[in-house]
Amino acid sequence: MPSVTFDHVTKRFNDVTIVEDFNLQVADGELLVLVGGSGSGKSTILRLVAGLEAVTSGTIRLGDTDITERAPRDRDVAMVFQDYALYPHLSVRENLSLGLRIRRVPKEEVSRRVAWAVDMLGLTELLDRKPKQLSGGQRQRVAMGRAMVREPSAFLFDEPLSNLDAGLRAQMRMEIGALQRRLHTTTIYVTHDQVEAMTLGDRIVVLSSGRVQQIGKPIDLYRAPANRFVAGFIGSPPMNFIEGALEHADEMTWFVSDGMRIALAGVSAAGLTRREVTLGIRPDDLRMTFPSSGTAVEDGSIRGRVELVERLGGSSHMHVHAGSLHILAVVTALELPAVDDVIDLLILPQRVHVFAPDGQAIAIQG
């Protein structure tokens, strides 16, 4: 299977830049996820690969072949659409075979490929049904089957799970992942859902306003977000951000904010007087303690009042008000405070992230 290469790809619509200078190589057999909010340009990038939109400048290659100027039908890519785009007047069998018949694939070969896809996707019982007689998950499988029988060089998935309910979405997510590993076809998968991105992607590209924010393995994006946007986008529930400043005192670098301070190892603040920064801490990286009355809050902790406790069973989301701050903590303790109780949240110092005013991450380890 060939790779897909983007070389300085830009897409403008009138004066609006949708995708700016996009460079990327999707490796042979890789499942690459493009993730971002609406208007991030992720679907446009997919449509540029399909040829459904024309690039303004730059080149797209499939393997060694420049496909930038080719018509969609000559690109050898198959796309699974958000609304599945099944042909409403055709049966499942005809939906699967139409593309092959249009390409004049011999009859026996069409039957062989349809049988193969149908078997792999468990659609045998549904071959003679029309799309409107299928459930959402079944339609999704037919849409994937239609892409599979083509045996294309690359799969393009455009938010394929967004029309399914939560339970089915989780199941189809696993099925798509398993299928892709089995077929080993180069795949570009677009989603706005960071959970899909984290669970499916070999690599993730985080996009915002048509620009790449970060490219990397899911766990690297989670552990070392390159900027505040990625930090806030990847991970659920989202990261807490605390505005404050770095200060140098007692041979150490401190992050100081309203009613709290924490020592940061590994940040050299020598010579640095005071620097405005944002501290990021994930809700899972806070530890709850009950302060004894009359004691002052310790360094590295935030004292606050409990505003809301959401019990999810295994863990609970605690919404805590601390001065002007609103902090969310995920705790697994069995004994939970009541609303309006005062608690301390201990920040794990090795897990914090620091962002400069322009949003870029500042390295704090080593």
Add this chain to the structure above:
Amino acid sequence: MRAERRAGWLLSAPYAAFLLAFSAYPIVFALALVMMHWDLVTRPSFAGADNLTLLAQDARFWQAVGNTFVFLAIHVPLQIVTALVLALALNRPMWLRAFWRAAFFLPVVISGAVVAILWNALYATDVGLINAVLARVGVGPVPWLTDPLIAMPAIAIMVTWKNVGFYVIIYLAGLQYVPKSCQEAIELEGASAWQRFRHLTLPLLLPQTVLVVTLSTINGFQLFIEPYVMTGGGPLRRTFSVVLYMYTNAFSYQKMGYAATIGVALAVIIGAVVAIQRRLIGQAEAM
């Protein structure tokens, strides 16, 4: 509750009265006239099955039925093709699209008599615009309305032109429901423009096509004003439509009973033809 009921009756009363006076009453009256002799002047007299016997043996009536079928055989397919082609063209982004859409609809709202007079001039053998254009390319002159074999096709072309805007609207509405993603999907699957039309657009426009076939058939059976104005039913009675024959019996020969019999027979024929069409289309759809 009672007030609501009274309001319901009150609100539906005007239309119910209209329906009774201009639909139900004429239908019942026509059915009654089938068994009457009536010349509009003297008292109607009971005719028994006289009108029906006459109808069965009346060669002129059956010729009119045949003429009308000739008209339909040309008009309905031509109407479908022209409306579909124009709708596809007008569905594309183009310069002055709204203007073009309105322009093609204009003949629909023009009076049929006016259109007939206009086309009389266009079709004129010696001085008509159509023959003048054809002469430039070395064709003609075509005796449009005076040749027994050409007159009915000429009228069918004209009626198709007049009504095309209406059916274009039906097809344009249908085209809005062809999902964009399906069009993109089939394009990615390798379909040419013709294959996209053949495998996706045309099948999805089947409901609209059924409607166009049904409506143009029903309208076609009621062909009247064009032959009345343009040919008077000639040449050699070849453009004598059923409705024109009914009109002639009613108002030239004052045979209201027989005219009503023709009208009822026409209603039965229309019902039968449309039922057969629907069944055929239904079978095609199931395949």
